[in-house]
Amino acid sequence: MADTPEPAERPRRSRAADRILREAMQLFAERGYERTSIADIQAAAGLAPGSGALYKHFPSKEAVLAAGMARFMEGAERARALIRSVPGPADEALAVLGRAAMQMLADDRDVLRIVWRELEHFPELRDQVREERMQSSYAAVAEWLRERNARGEVRVEDPEATAAVLLGSITSFRVFQTLLGEPPARLEDERYLRAWLRMMTRALGIGDAAGGVGDG
Structure with a gap:
């Protein structure tokens, strides 16, 4: 080929x-x-x-908006490349992915406001952003889960639904902070990430799935 x-x-x-x-x-x-x-x-x-x-x-103000959204969508390929290439055991890789997702969403704070508040007036652009940035990111996480499950590193029955929980929880945390001016429960990023990683590691059976030490 x-x-x-x-x-x-x-x-x-x-x-x-x-x-x-x-x-x-x-x-x-x-x-x-x-x-x-x-x-x-x-x-x-x-x-x-x-x-x-x-x-x-x-050529126009709308063209400026479209260019900004195009730059936002380009970030999806960087995210997919990271998801495909992140090394290490599943718990370490999950920590890298969680931290990277938090940072990317923080970097895109202005764009997130625009996506949530303005794109209903530009349905074609909204749909493109949804498919090329958001849905593609969830699909990449689902594929990562599917591959790690096949290697016995995690236990996942429904990769797509699990990806929605994994990435959706981080997205919700950051969007809340972006739109309302402070994070849920006024948590600092590191505190939230530690709790997220503990919960997701246990839910995915990481360690147990690979024959490692469980929670005891």
Whole structure:
């Protein structure tokens, strides 16, 4: 079978375009898409008022939003690569994946606000984000569980449902914090991650499944 060609890299944006995109996404998250004008974005990006300089890089405000969502979706491939390649025994790998998920969601805090509050007005973009970033991430975790189960490292009856619990619990924690300004029960990340890892390790039978020491 011939090797599958690598996907073409997206063209690199100029520094000005990156600055416009960064500032626009922050404004969309803080003020909302409709309440953010082209003039607001240009001012935040340090462009001359009334110059129309934004249009040298993006054809419209909606194109700026779409570019921000495209960058968000690109993160899914990085997540899938990590899930496929994370080494070590299941408990160590699970800790790496949990910490990485928390960090990625923290890095995407502005985008999460936009996804939850703004994309209902852009159904095609919403559906694309749902499939290419969110559903694909759950599918990758389910595949990881399926492979570890086949190797006897975990015990999983329903990989898809278990993936929804594993990743969904972290997503819920971070979304709560992002939308409401503080985490559930005002927990620090490390405290939450320790509890998450203890519960998930036991639920997956890690150690017991591999013939290791159980909880006793």
